[in-house]
Amino acid sequence: xxxxxxxxxxxxxxxxxxxxxxxxxxxxxxxxxxxxxxxxxxxxxxxxxxxxxxxxxxxxxxxxxxxxxxxxxxxxxxxxxxxxxxxxxxxxxxxxxxxxxxxxxxxxxxxxxxxxxxxxxxxxxxxxxxxxxxxxxxxxxxxxxxxxxxxxxxxxxxxxxxxxxxxxxxxxxxxxxxxxxxxxxxxxxxxxxxxxxxxxxxxxxxxxxxxxxxxxxxxxxxxxxxxxxxxxxxxxxxxxxxxxxxxxxxxxxxxxxxxxxxxxxxxxxxxxxxxxxxxxxxxxxxxxxxxxxxxxxxxxxxxxxxxxxxxxxxxxxxxxxxxxxxxxxxxxxxxxxxxxxxxxxxxxxxxxxxxxxxx
Amino acid sequence: xxxxxxxxxxxxxxxxxxxxxxxxxxxxxxxxxxxxxxxxxxxxxxxxxxxxxxxxxxxxxxxxxxxxxxxxxxxxxxxxxxxxxxxxxxxxxxxxxxxxxxxxxxxxxxxxxxxxxxxxxxxxxxxxxxxxxxxxxxxxxxxxxxxxxxxxxxxxxxxxxxxxxxxxxxxxxxxxxxxxxxxxxxxxxxxxxxxxxxxxxxxxxxxxxxxxxxxxxxxxxxxxxxxxxxxxxxxxxxxxxxxxxxxxxxxxxxxxxxxxxxxxxxxxxxxxxxxxxxxxxxxxxxxxxxxxxxxxxxxxxxxxxxxxxxxxxxxxxxxxxxxxxxxxxxxxxxxxxxxxxxxxxxxxxxxxxxxxxxx
DNA sequence: GTACAGACTGGAAACGTTTCCTGTGATGGC
DNA sequence: GCCATCACAGGAAACGTTTCCAGTCTGTAC
Numbered sequence: 001x002x003x004x005x006x007x008x009x010x011x012x013x014x015x016x017x018x019x020x021x022x023x024x025x026x027x028x029x030x031x032x033x034x035x036x037x038x039x040x041x042x043x044x045x046x047x048x049x050x051x052x053x054x055x056x057x058x059x060x061x062x063x064x065x066x067x068x069x070x071x072x073x074x075x076x077x078x079x080x081x082x083x084x085x086x087x088x089x090x091x092x093x094x095x096x097x098x099x100x101x102x103x104x105x106x107x108x109x110x111x112x113x114x115x116x117x118x119x120x121x122x123x124x125x126x127x128x129x130x131x132x133x134x135x136x137x138x139x140x141x142x143x144x145x146x147x148x149x150x151x152x153x154x155x156x157x158x159x160x161x162x163x164x165x166x167x168x169x170x171x172x173x174x175x176x177x178x179x180x181x182x183x184x185x186x187x188x189x190x191x192x193x194x195x196x197x198x199x200x201x202x203x204x205x206x207x208x209x210x211x212x213x214x215x216x217x218x219x220x221x222x223x224x225x226x227x228x229x230x231x232x233x234x235x236x237x238x239x240x241x242x243x244x245x246x247x248x249x250x251x252x253x254x255x256x257x258x259x260x261x262x263x264x265x266x267x268x269x270x271x272x273x274x275x276x277x278x279x280x281x282x283x284x285x286x287x288x289x290x291x292x293x294x295x296x297x298x299x300x301x302x303x304x305x306x307x308x309x310x311x312x313x314x315x316x317x318x319x320x321x322x323x324x325x326x327x328x329x330x331x332x333x334x335x336x337x338x339x340x341x342x343x344x345x346x347x348x349x350x351x352x353x354x355x356x357x358x359x
Numbered sequence: 360x361x362x363x364x365x366x367x368x369x370x371x372x373x374x375x376x377x378x379x380x381x382x383x384x385x386x387x388x389x390x391x392x393x394x395x396x397x398x399x400x401x402x403x404x405x406x407x408x409x410x411x412x413x414x415x416x417x418x419x420x421x422x423x424x425x426x427x428x429x430x431x432x433x434x435x436x437x438x439x440x441x442x443x444x445x446x447x448x449x450x451x452x453x454x455x456x457x458x459x460x461x462x463x464x465x466x467x468x469x470x471x472x473x474x475x476x477x478x479x480x481x482x483x484x485x486x487x488x489x490x491x492x493x494x495x496x497x498x499x500x501x502x503x504x505x506x507x508x509x510x511x512x513x514x515x516x517x518x519x520x521x522x523x524x525x526x527x528x529x530x531x532x533x534x535x536x537x538x539x540x541x542x543x544x545x546x547x548x549x550x551x552x553x554x555x556x557x558x559x560x561x562x563x564x565x566x567x568x569x570x571x572x573x574x575x576x577x578x579x580x581x582x583x584x585x586x587x588x589x590x591x592x593x594x595x596x597x598x599x600x601x602x603x604x605x606x607x608x609x610x611x612x613x614x615x616x617x618x619x620x621x622x623x624x625x626x627x628x629x630x631x632x633x634x635x636x637x638x639x640x641x642x643x644x645x646x647x648x649x650x651x652x653x654x655x656x657x658x659x660x661x662x663x664x665x666x667x668x669x670x671x672x673x674x675x676x677x678x679x680x681x682x683x684x685x686x687x688x689x690x691x692x693x694x695x696x697x698x699x700x701x702x703x704x705x706x707x708x709x710x711x712x713x714x715x716x717x718x
Numbered sequence: 719g720t721a722c723a724g725a726c727t728g729g730a731a732a733c734g735t736t737t738c739c740t741g742t743g744a745t746g747g748c
Numbered sequence: 749g750c751c752a753t754c755a756c757a758g759g760a761a762a763c764g765t766t767t768c769c770a771g772t773c774t775g776t777a778c
Binding site for chain 2: 039040041042043044045046048049054056064065070071073074077081086087088089090091104105107108109110217249250252253256275276279280281
């Protein structure tokens with residue numbers, strides 16, 4: 001080590017001086033000076049090798065372009081960076097098998113922990129996570145019985161909130177545009193919709209599901225075209241619940257094609273409360289699942305785990321809540337957007353405000 | 360090393376066998392078998408220490424939530440991952456000083472290279488980059504004279520394209536909503552607008568700039584309110600050029616508040632060609648700056664550098680091109696969106712298609 | 719039969735830290 | 749004045765790889 005030579009002291013003393021523990025005042029000054037002159041900063045690799053800590057955490061999702069995951073990533077980074085942890089972005093791929101590969105690759109020890117949000121799960125993946133050599137926090141469904149740390153949200157209940165809201169504003173013929181049913185969110189949201197529309201409050205009203213190929217605008221547009229081309233015996237649809245904001249925007253576009261006013265002829269709700277939904281015209285009523293909040297919770301959890309905390313696996317649940325905006329306003333407003341609409345307020349606020357509202 | 364013991368051979372042979380070089384067939388089989396039984400995978404840290412390679416590249420921007428940077432990140436990851444490189448996400452912070460800190464921190468050697476897109480630059484940052492211990496690729500303005508690898512785009516020319524298009528469809532009183540002028544993109548786009556509106560083709564027409572506090576929807580809304588509240592002597596504005604898509608969406612919302620139809624009364628263009636602009640209603644005419652393409656180019660450049668390529672610094676320029684959508688259609692279409700509109704086509708395509716179109 | 723080349727294996731060093739352990743000098747108590 | 753205690757410094761080991769070097773063994777050519 002050049003710094004030690006320059007300061008004329010041993011490596012051991014150099015390390016202690018820089019780390020600030022058990023070194024005399026004079027020694028610290030001397031070493032600090034030498035380090036400053038040489039522009040030295042300790043090598044992260046050597047340090048990692050010795051300390052068996054990389055100060056890195058991986059965040060893995062199928063598609064980092066999805067606004068929800070971007071929000072999570074931002075939140076995770078905000079929590080971890082002040083603790084000196086770096087965030088490595090990885091892709092789970094779209095299959096369970098590739099996700100399992102990813103979890104197994106943790107064996108090479110390039111990170112101290114993993115935060116993963118898998119679209120699809122199976123027993124083998126669960127087992128791989130249980131046997132992983134570093135702490136893994138799953139964002140998605142609760143895995144309490146499996147003894148895995150997880151941060152979940154009750155998207156089924158969230159769907160119930162959306163349906164309840166639509167019923168409350170007088171909508172009775174509700175379509176549901178869902179994503180693929182073999183995904184964790186797709187399945188949960190379908191359960192939520194089915195439960196909400198089979199309760200007594202919904203008796204006698206019409207409910208119908210159309211499945212999209214993917215959780216994207218394009219898929220939502222296609223699915224909405226199919227759904228809205230049908231007319232139930234009870235009368236045309238007067239509301240559509242979409243399984244996420246991107247699908248909902250596809251539905252709004254389909255409504256536009258068909259000349260259906262939103263929310264006048266067709267009220268529409270999304271889910272995830274993303275930026276894109278907040279600024280859309282009409283702004284989108286959406287069920288917030290607290291993406292940023294979930295990211296923060298997962299980051300804190302992994303931070304606990306890489307410390308010495310050895311408590312049993314924790315399950316953190318973030319409650320969903322509905323954010324009402326223009327796309328489900330009871331009365332169809334004029335083309336202009338009054339400044340006092342909820343949607344307009346959201347738009348006017350700085351980006352930071354969205355986190356507060358997600359709390 | 361446990362594998363060596365298990366296979367009853369030396370560490371050296373184990374390494375060679377696993378690495379597949381200079382080992383006999385029998386040795387390879389034996390070691391592979393032992394490794395498989397133990398579920399061994401080589402330790403990334405030990406490997407890095409010895410090879411002086413971390414197989415990691417950092418990507419640093421001010422705000423990872425910005426759609427443009429998300430597109431870049433996705434592209435960078437797609438290029439780097441197949442080569443065995445991981446991507447570490449970092450934040451430059453919003454000041455030059457914090458960006459300099461970041462570049463200096465490369466001294467601890469946790470990555471083999473850095474891709475950075477600084478909002479603001481100064482001489483000290485340039486010097487820090489020149490002296491950085493690992494290859495740095497800058498996405499932003501060209502830094503040829505400074506001997507720094509960079510991937511740039513001519514956003515000034517892009518602004519010219521937007522203005523030319525508006526003039527072509529008969530708009531004569533054009534407002535410009537720009538972001539902060541002390542940022543690299545803000546300055547470049549201002550130059551572009553000024554140049555475009557001072558040429559002979561624009562003689563006698565009205566041009567005026569309003570500056571937003573930030574490159575966000577909220578800032579765009581506020582700036583557009585200010586701009587549109589003024590009426591030039593030549594008559595009310597009939598077009599607004601926004602310095603990026605988020606600002607443009609703010610402008611569209613402001614137009615909505617004032618009862619101005621888009622594009623009928625007010626044609627609006629954005630810049631960056633982001634997903635949000637593609638799916639917006641009306642879909643947004645935007646100048647594509649090839650975000651994904653720039654990300655890919657930067658990733659390839661850094662990949663070359665971490666290899667042994669020692670050629671002089673390279674400057675790669677991605678040409679801007681205008682994508683015309685509903686927000687500047689010559690005739691105001693009815694509320695419904697015909698399926699054959701450019702915007703509708705974009706929406707219907709799968710996400711992958713956007714990369715093709717950005718080429 | 720000897721010599722040489724070639725294929726392969728094992729020992730050991732090196733990468734840059736941190737930390738345990740031992741040693742030294744000083745200080746203070748009796 | 750001597751001994752115990754304490755504060756601090758240096759030596760050395762360890763973390764897990766890869767790779768240089770030397771050595772062994774086999775096979776082949778003369």
